[in-house]
Amino acid sequence: HYLDTFGFRGGEFGNWMNQNDRQASLNMGFEALKDLAAALQISDQDIAFGGTLAIAFGARGSGNAAAHYEPLRKVINLTKMHGAGSLAHEWWHGFDDYLGAKMGAKGMLSEQPRLYPLFQKLIDTMKYKPETPEQAAKRTEAQNSRTKKNAASWLDSAVGSVDQISALKKSVSGHVIPKSDRERLEMFERMLHRMQEQETPQIGRTETDYYRNSVKMGKECEKDGGYWDSNTEMTARAFACYIKDK
DSSP, X not given: OHHHHHOOSOEEEOTTOOHHHHHHHHHHHHHHHHHHHHHHTOOGGGGGTTTTOEEEESOSOOTTOSEEEETTXXXXXXXXXXXXXXXXXXXXXXXXXXXXXXXXOSXXXXXXXXXXHHHHHHHHHHHEEEOOHHHHHHHHHHHHHHHHHHHHHHHHHHHHHHHHHHHHHHHSTTOOOOHHHHHHHHHHHHHHHHHHHOOOOOOOEEEOHHHHHHHHHHHHTGXXXXXXXXXXHHHHHHXXXXXXXX
């Protein structure tokens, strides 16, 4: 009934699961998959990606992980009760892998999101948000401060050359300012002009709290090797939260 409903390629249990454990896992997993299909507004049969996905309970263990997805075998494994709540996360990994195959990626699509513009947009939306006017003003002020400092330095350098040229012009009629010095002075003039215009700061983008915290978590858990702030894991965690909200 389970395989027929969702179209899974196959399923298995760990040898150490007794019949009561197996039935409980089946029942809860069945309802979870029904909820997942309802939240995504897809058919039950679409859950297994056209019959390419398999499912396992309490088998194919992987250390202390609550659950894991195996891309080589296209199978989601949920551990005994420790895996409860992990289905949406692992299903996303399967979907990410499925999309990667469709788009010609070598692995998950999240690892090569530029192959599909909508997926790249998803990544960008997850990681970045528009600046507030206050943030834009602060950034612009800092940029202008650096620009003024650089302009002053360039002007000091350029003026020395111009003074020499002016002295030369007094003794040699018709001498013109070299192009390199003229361009530097013109650049300085444009920079001052832009700063004096005091345009409204352009709104840029800044990192989301989710992205910043993921990077922070990655630094605190370096042994995980880039797990926390990778596109693959960030999209899976975001998807699981989306399903819970739905």
